[in-house]
Amino acid sequence: MLVTSILVIAVAATYLVSLMVGQSFYSPAEVWGVITGQLVPGASFTVGELRLPRSTVGLLAGACFGIGGAVFQTMLRNPLASPDIIGINAGASAAAVVGIVFLSLDQTPVAILATVGALVTALSIYLLAFKDGGAGARFILIGIGVAAIFNSVVAYVLSRAAEWDLQAAMRWITGNLNGASWNEAVPLAVAVVIGVPVILWLSRDLELMRLGDDTAAALGVPVERRRVMLIIAAVTLLAFATAAAGPISFVAFLAGPIAARMLGPVGSPVLVAGLFGALLVLVADFVGQYLLGLRLPVGVVTGVLGAPYLIFLLIRSSRSGGTL
Amino acid sequence: MTAHRTLTAAGISLAYGDRTIVDTLDLTVPAGKVTAIVGANACGKSTLLKAMARLLPPRAGQVLLDGKDIHRMPTKQVARDLGLLPQSPIAPEGIAVSDLVSRGRTPHHGPLARWTPADDKAVAEALEATDIVAIADRPVDELSGGQRQRVWIAMALAQQTDVLLLDEPTTFLDVSHQIDVLDLLTDLNRSRGTTIVMVLHDLNLAARYADHLVAMSAGRIFASGAPEQVLTAETVHEVFGLDSRVIPDPLTGRPLVLPIGRHHVPARLDGAVS
Numbered sequence: 388m389l390v391t392s393i394l395v396i397a398v399a400a401t402y403l404v405s406l407m408v409g410q411s412f413y414s415p416a417e418v419w420g421v422i423t424g425q426l427v428p429g430a431s432f433t434v435g436e437l438r439l440p441r442s443t444v445g446l447l448a449g450a451c452f453g454i455g456g457a458v459f460q461t462m463l464r465n466p467l468a469s470p471d472i473i474g475i476n477a478g479a480s481a482a483a484v485v486g487i488v489f490l491s492l493d494q495t496p497v498a499i500l501a502t503v504g505a506l507v508t509a510l511s512i513y514l515l516a517f518k519d520g521g522a523g524a525r526f527i528l529i530g531i532g533v534a535a536i537f538n539s540v541v542a543y544v545l546s547r548a549a550e551w552d553l554q555a556a557m558r559w560i561t562g563n564l565n566g567a568s569w570n571e572a573v574p575l576a577v578a579v580v581i582g583v584p585v586i587l588w589l590s591r592d593l594e595l596m597r598l599g600d601d602t603a604a605a606l607g608v609p610v611e612r613r614r615v616m617l618i619i620a621a622v623t624l625l626a627f628a629t630a631a632a633g634p635i636s637f638v639a640f641l642a643g644p645i646a647a648r649m650l651g652p653v654g655s656p657v658l659v660a661g662l663f664g665a666l667l668v669l670v671a672d673f674v675g676q677y678l679l680g681l682r683l684p685v686g687v688v689t690g691v692l693g694a695p696y697l698i699f700l701l702i703r704s705s706r707s708g709g710t711l
Numbered sequence: 712m713t714a715h716r717t718l719t720a721a722g723i724s725l726a727y728g729d730r731t732i733v734d735t736l737d738l739t740v741p742a743g744k745v746t747a748i749v750g751a752n753a754c755g756k757s758t759l760l761k762a763m764a765r766l767l768p769p770r771a772g773q774v775l776l777d778g779k780d781i782h783r784m785p786t787k788q789v790a791r792d793l794g795l796l797p798q799s800p801i802a803p804e805g806i807a808v809s810d811l812v813s814r815g816r817t818p819h820h821g822p823l824a825r826w827t828p829a830d831d832k833a834v835a836e837a838l839e840a841t842d843i844v845a846i847a848d849r850p851v852d853e854l855s856g857g858q859r860q861r862v863w864i865a866m867a868l869a870q871q872t873d874v875l876l877l878d879e880p881t882t883f884l885d886v887s888h889q890i891d892v893l894d895l896l897t898d899l900n901r902s903r904g905t906t907i908v909m910v911l912h913d914l915n916l917a918a919r920y921a922d923h924l925v926a927m928s929a930g931r932i933f934a935s936g937a938p939e940q941v942l943t944a945e946t947v948h949e950v951f952g953l954d955s956r957v958i959p960d961p962l963t964g965r966p967l968v969l970p971i972g973r974h975h976v977p978a979r980l981d982g983a984v985s
Contacts, residue, residue, distance in 0.1 A: 464801065595817060601797035604766055606870070607790030607818035652806035652850075 390649045394662035398446065401669040405442040406434055409677070436568070444567040444631050445668045445685065447575045449638055451628035453664020454586055456639025457646055457656045458621040461593055462614060463523035466700055469640035470509075470625050473530025476634035477537035478508025479626045480559040484541050487556045488548040494570050498630030505626035508533060509618050517614075562635025562686030564672050571631035578627035583661070585620045589613060590655035635671075635686045637693020638664050667692075715742035715906060716777050716792050716873040718763060723772035725758050725930075732758045733930040735772065740874070740923075745900050745907045747917035750927035751951050756910045757798065757878050759927070763908065764795040764876050776874075790818035794872035796863055798879050802851040808862050809847040812837055815869030837868035840902075841895060857888030864895060875899070877909040881916070889913070893920045918942050918965045926950050942966040 406418045413430045420427045421434045456469045470476055482504025486492040492500065512533055516526035541560065548556050557563075592613045595603040600610045625639070646660035668685060671692070675683040718740040725733040732755040740746055740763075748756045761767040763774055765781045773780045781789050794815075802811060815837065816830045838844045841861040846854065851862055860880060867875055880896070881889040893916060899905050911917040917924060918938040925935040926942075928950045934941045943966070947955045953970055960967040 595814065597801070597803045598811075598814065599797060599799070599801040601761075601764075601766055601795065602800045604786065605764060605790060605793075605795035605797070605867075606814060607787035609786040652803045653810050 390659055391662065394659060394666065398662055398665050398669070401666060401673070402442055402446055405445070405669055405673055406438050408673075409433070409438060440569050440572045441564050441567045441672075442669065443572045444575060445564050445672050446665045447572070447579050448562075448628035448632040448635060449665035449668030450583075450661040451575070451579065451624040451664070452635060452638035452668070453642030453646070454583065454657055454661040455621040455625040455628075456641075456664070457643035457660030458586060458593065458617050459639075460643040461647075461656060462596055462617055463526055464597060464599075465523050465527060466640075466644045468523060468527050468530075469643065470621070471634060471636060471639050472534065472697075473512060473527055474532075474534030474537055475505050475509050475512075475530070475622060475625060476629055476639075477534045477541070479505035479629040480634055481537040481540040481544070483559045483630065484544040484548075484556045487559075488544050488552050491552075494630075495574060498574055498627060501630045502623055502626035505622045505629070506619065508537070509622045513615075513618060558633040559629075560633070561684045562633040562638075562689065563684035564632055565682075565684065567632065575627050575631040578624055582620050582624045582627075586617070586624070586657060589617055589620065590657045593617060593657065594655045632668075633684075633686060635668060636690040637697070638667055638689055641689075641693050641696060642667065715904065717742050717775075718793070718874055718906065718908070719775045720759070720763060721773050721775060723759075723762055723769040723774060725755070725762050725767060726770050727758075731770075731930065733762070736930070736932060738763075738925065738932065738935075740906060740908055742906050743900075743904045744922040745897065745909075745920060746923040746925060747909055747911045747921035748925045748927060749911055749914055749917050749950070750933075754927045754950070755930040756927050760795075760876055760878050760908065760910050764793065765789050766795070787818050790870070790872075792872050792874060794867040794870045794875045796867050796875070796877040796880060798882070800863055802859070802862075804852060805850050806852075807848055808843060808851055808854075808865075809834065809838065811851055811862055812847075812865045812869050815866040815871075818870060833869050833871055837865040840868055840899065841865040856883050857885070857891060860884060860888070860892055861895070864892070868899065872905070874906040874908070877907070879910050879912060882912065889916060896920070914942065914947070914968045915960070918967070919960065919963055938965050942968065 403415065403418065407413050407415065411429065411433060413434055417427050417430045418434055421430050421439065459468045459470050459473070460466050479501040483497050483501040486497045486500040512526060512530050515529050545553070545556055592603070592608045595606050595608050596610065596613070604610045642660040642664040643656060646656040646663050650656050650659050667689065671688040672685040675685050675688040720736060720738040722735045722737060723733060724731060724735055736759065738759070748759065750756045758767065762769055765774070765786070768782050774782065776784070776789065776792060812834050816833060819830070838847055841864055843858065843861050843865055846858065851859060854862065864880070880892050884892065896907050896909070897920060900907050921938055923936065924938045924941040926933045926946050933950050934946050942957060944955050944957045947953055947957065947968055955971055956969045957966050958969065959965070
């Protein structure tokens with residue numbers, strides 16, 4: 388409870404600061420005025436049209452990545468089973484760039500196509516990996532292969548892209564909140580409002596799956612059915628977040644293990660991971676915009692944070708006998 | 712004493728992919744008794760236990776709990792009557808003993824679970840029965856193998872099922888902890904009338920602790936019944952391909968298998984099926 392409360396406060400504070408601070412400063416009262424629909428000179432545009440959608444997309448996308456990552460990592464009992472590593476984000480990106488470059492689709496159809504792409508990717512990996520009752524390590528290895536395939540699809544499509552499509556398509560390579568508007572924020576908010584309660588409802592069973600699939604089943608969890616439901620719900624959140632902000636790297640990967648560490652062994656890490664993911668994206672975007680002298684996309688900042696952790700995990704797992 | 716649930720397998724066939732492991736097998740588990748399943752490696756005994764626990768749907772036939780097909784019953788309902796201790800359960804890093812044991816109460820909770828005094832009582836009884844009250848606050852991953860096995864059994868006890876299935880509960884334990892675990896399961900059977908079905912490797916311990924012995928070979932039941940009837944030199948030869956002499960255990964009168972290998976036995980016994 389304490390961890391959750393502290394994180395809620397931290398997320399709220401960072402969100403507020405991201406609305407107040409920028410090239411020009413606005414007081415909390417002015418920000419509040421904009422949120423409640425009053426006309427505040429200057430702030431109505433800067434906060435209402437630029438910062439508010441940007442921070443909202445950052446907050447929601449971060450939460451989705453954190454939750455989606457924690458669901459996969461907990462379900463497969465492995466921190467490497469993060470959707471950004473096992474090709475689910477890559478599947479969404481590949482579908483999206485095909486939609487933008489070859490089919491000339493708009494934002495919403497692209498988001499839907501990305502969701503379908505991510506779901507097809509996840510379910511294909513699932514079917515390949517769990518054919519005979521399956522194992523987590525196989526899921527991850529197949530996923531890494533799938534990620535490589537889709538990343539080359541993305542590279543190929545971009546090499547064929549017309550110049551005017553390139554900017555929209557580039558967003559699907561590095562997570563980026565530049566130009567985030569209400570067009571991105573609204574569909575994402577809808578996905579969050581529907582998807583997050585479903586996952587929180589499933590998170591009690593998810594927690595029991597930490598004891599192993601057999602033990603969870605013995606305790607009354609219909610493991611196969613829950614796994615499919617969790618995959619669909621988590622992938623939908625991930626795909627909508629990717630559609631709005633691009634595949635912000637390593638947020639899904641970092642949030643789960645850090646949430647589990649903050650929380651200890653009891654309780655479901657899903658909610659904490661969502662809050663941590665939101666915090667991570669808001670802070671990383673703020674750092675990327677204002678603190679480094681040059682403007683960096685948020686995905687570059689999170690990538691710099693996440694890559695060393697990935698190397699650390701790989702070294703640790705190879706020391707502990709090579710099991711993933 | 713609880714009303715005994717009956718657990719039977721009716722003509723079940725089990726397979727992984729194309730590989731058939733168990734072929735049209737019938738098994739009736741005697742209610743309120745201790746049953747041990749023995750057999751050579753890969754004879755299908757663990758697979759059979761998985762099917763009995765609803766983890767593996769049979770290709771043909773049914774597993775019946777009180778006459779109802781368990782693969783058609785909701786998982787949660789099955790979990791209230793049927794407990795399972797898998798071969799290698801996983802304890803989340805750092806989880807405390809009492810927290811893990813509490814998980815056993817899950818099948819008794821509705822969608823809006825509230826922890827009730829009945830849950831507290833069940834967990835306290837489970838800790839008591841397995842003699843782990845003193846270590847209830849310690850992290851499971853710091854315990855010895857024997858203590859850890861007690862914790863998992865405690866979790867299954869907290870589940871308060873009429874039937875408890877265990878897949879090789881004594882593997883990886885030294886001999887004193889093996890006896891310890893089997894004594895504990897016998898206590899449970901005698902005090903609560905819990906029906907126990909376990910896969911065991913050690914024939915002599917199986918003969919001593921089981922009321923009912925099932926010997927499996929190549930996916931079929933070779934023999935079943937009282938240990939004295941089942942555990943003969945002929946069974947050991949057929950099921951394990953091992954020559955042996957079977958004598959009455961001087962302590963209990965139950966059968967005791969003395970294996971005959973190529974070394975360290977008098978020449979006149981060499982290779983004999985006595």
